Amino acid sequence: MSLRNNAGPAAALGAFAFLLGGVALAFYWVPDDADQGFSQRIFYIHVPVALTAYACFGWGAWKALRLLWTRDQRYDLESYTAVHMGVIFGVLTLVTGSIWAKISWGVWWSWSEQQLVLFLVLFLFYSAYFMLRYSTDPGPRRASMSAVYALFGVVLIPVSFLAIRLAENFIHPVVFTRDGPQMEGTMFLTFCVCLAGVLALATALYQTELAGKRLDERLRELREALA
């Protein structure tokens, strides 16, 4: 129980330490990429943020599954919070990815950038999740509908990824790859530190947001009970 209570502060502390270290490493320690030079350093924030967004969506779907499985209503708020965090990190992925596209190709948006297109689709999908929640009356029905929709989301991720790959062939025959040379040891270490930092940040935000949403809900119940 004490671990559960301290998970938020611990994650926040971890996020602070890892992100500070990660940014320092990314800016001052890692050598320039042979191919892309200095601009490759955006990788250390963009990719961890993207992976964290996936993790949040996955976590939301897991909680959604738990809700449908056990019918325990507290999972509804947890699933909602995870999706909420996923959308925040998804927007960050879109913005940082757009900046990367600007440095690399001089345009803010490139349809050949599969990861970005996928996040655009996911952004639209999960925005509709919010619309669904806002336009349905609170209760078990809304909880299970949101859970089903969140589950559709994690299935949509690989399906959309495949679709975007296939669409490449007739929308944009030119394929850019960022694979290039294998990642060096220093680069990989920096990447791991940044990933740990962003994941810890997401955990801290998740705990905070969950506490806030719970407080909101309890207060609303209380007002109804006392009214």
Next chain:
Amino acid sequence: MSAYLGDVVVLARKDLLLELRARDTVPAMLLFVVSALVVFRFSLPAEASDLAAVGLLWIAVVFTALLGLTRAFAAEREQRLLDGLVLAPCDRSAIWLAKSASVLAFLVLAEAIALPAFALFFAPVGWETVAAFALADLGIAAVGTLLAAMAAASRARELLLPLLFLPLVIPIVVGGVGASVQADPGRYLAFLGLYDLVFAILAWASFEYVVTE
């Protein structure tokens, strides 16, 4: 198993009979898809290739499906039938299967008009396109019916369905347009089949949670 299929047949027959008597969905879909094609004719510059027209055909069909789907649960909602259906002694997924079957039937009817009209107005339609539409219809009906049930339970209703539906239909459009315009339609058709399989199973398994508390 045969009892389950019996339920599905009874429920689907009810939808088709209702439509046959009231005729408030299919004529609208037919008129809509032809109007959409005519509008697209005027939105394409003269130099635009037939390939662009194929893309617009897919858009026309997706929006026609959307039109049909917004009406899919209209009768149940207006007459407060859904609660009764849910209480009926049949598996809830049978409701989904029956509703998907009737949506599929309406969609196929709409395409039976849309494809010849497209061939008449724009360009001939190959077998790949027909096969792609057949596969896409299954996916649209499966996913669309589930989302229509969700939208029917919300306050926004007709407004919400396109928002829920369009992001999920992007893979279908990719697969369909790819199969229609690419030289090797095989993998696009396979992708559509995969989509149908995955989402049909998911929708079949999760429909119960959408209609019950």
Next chain:
Amino acid sequence: MTTAEKYVTAAYLVVLAVVLLYVVLYAFRMARLARQVDELAESHGHRDPAHPQAAVPATPRARPARVTRQ
């Protein structure tokens, strides 16, 4: 600073800005929750000696749990 450096810095700053924005929005939410708790306490004749008037945008000390005890 080269252009690439500017853009990379901007990307990191965007992340920071979003986190800060989140904190700001959360502060607003906390203020709203505290206000609601105060209203609730007041409408039920609860006078907290620690809060002679609810004029001060109350601190999160005024927890809902306090009210339930009534």
